[in-house]
Amino acid sequence: MKRREFVRLGVGTAVGGAAGAIPLAHAQSGAFPNKPIKIMVGFAAGGVTDLVVRALAEAAATTLKQRVVVENKPGAGGVFPSQQLQTSPADGYTLGLVVQSVYRLPYIMDIKWNPATDLDYVLRLTGFTWGIVVPAKSPIKTFSDYIAYAKAHPGELSYATSGAATTQHLTMEQISRQAGVTLNHVPFKGTAEAIPALLGGHVMSMADASTWGPYVDAGEMRLLVVWSEKRIPKYPNIPTLKELGINLVQTSPWGLAAPKGTPPQVIKTLHDGFRAAMDAKVFKDILAKYDMEPQYLNGEAYKAFAAEQIVRESEILKSLGFKRGGA
Incomplete structure (x- = not known):
């Protein structure tokens, strides 16, 4: 076949040739989605x-x-x-x-x-299902212990979050105000950084979504309280904030x-x-x-x-x- 016959049929004779661009453009304009x-x-x-x-x-x-x-x-x-x-x-x-x-x-x-x-x-x-956790070896056993420690050591009890002005941070600020305590906020770029900091003893607690679940199940962390409306079926013995007198519910x-x-x-x-x-x-x-x-x-x-x-x-x-x- 001669070149003009290839062109007439929309078949390019070289990669990137003008004739070849017609079917390529047609393919790219297909129904959504046609790429990742x-x-x-x-x-x-x-x-x-x-x-x-x-x-x-x-x-x-x-x-x-x-x-x-x-x-x-x-x-x-x-x-x-x-x-x-x-x-x-x-x-x-x-x-x-x-x-x-x-x-x-x-x-x-x-x-x-x-x-x-x-x-x-x-x-x-x-x-999210939010909550506050501490390392399993922490002397803080309950949320009441947590607040008691904060009252006895103003500004010393540190907690990790995934950043300043995040839901965790603002909710913890509301909790501390309602409880009448001062806490030490330590922001990270994400939970993946906060978890090693908690397990390594660099912070005393962490406020986060339930990424702590596997660590609680493995006995490496202790869950003190959840921020949901009701208790979580998986952890029926862990109280909500509202049960403990903190009038907050957070799921974001x-x-x-x-x-x-x-x-x-x-x-x-x-x-x-x-x-x-x-x-x-x-x-x-x-x-x-x-x-x-x-x-x-x-x-x-x-x-x-x-x-x-x-x-x-x-x-x-x-x-x-x-x-x-x-x-």
Whole structure:
């Protein structure tokens, strides 16, 4: 066949040739998704958030029929993904994990975007089971011991979190105020750094999501109290804050968002794919491992939830005396 016949049939005679670009462009403009999807997670690899999202990504690779990769961007209380979505392409291939800390940004940083209106919410996934743990060898046996020690040693009892102005940090501030004690906050970039610090004796306690579960089960950590509405079935002897006179409940739900302006049909495809992935065994198993439960909301309801949380976080920050720029 002559070259013009190859061209007429849309077959290139050289890699990258003009004739070959036609079928390539056609393939790239196919139905969404036709290339890997990235989820940015604002915590270090190995923490409970990272592990849960990786299980979701594994399941979503099947439901979306495309590879889903996790990219860790730790630090700043998990808000980096939401910030980076402000400049990411609105094509559905870059998603971010939205955590409770994001709703505080308008009050602690000088940002030019609004978490309620400048993200396209895909779906809410789950929420944390929070608690306070100490090393198993600690002389502190109960939450009452914890508060008693703090009263006897003002400012000495240290606790680790995954960052300043995170949910753990602010909740611990509320706890300390209600209990009338002063604690020593030691922020890390993520749970994966905080756990070795606790086990190594560099901090006296840790406030975090149930990534401590396996360590409690193995006898390496002692769980003192949980922040949920009710006791956890797995640890029926561990009281809630409310039972001990601290009027607080904290679960801080989180989920996925895309850059503002992502096409509605793309959002729907993402929603449906990840919603189906939530029913996969690998995802249900990881939630059960860390005593978490699904807290699903569709994108519209999740956006309304975000707006409500921004108001709530403002009230909490003001009550604790936080000012713009951080603690």
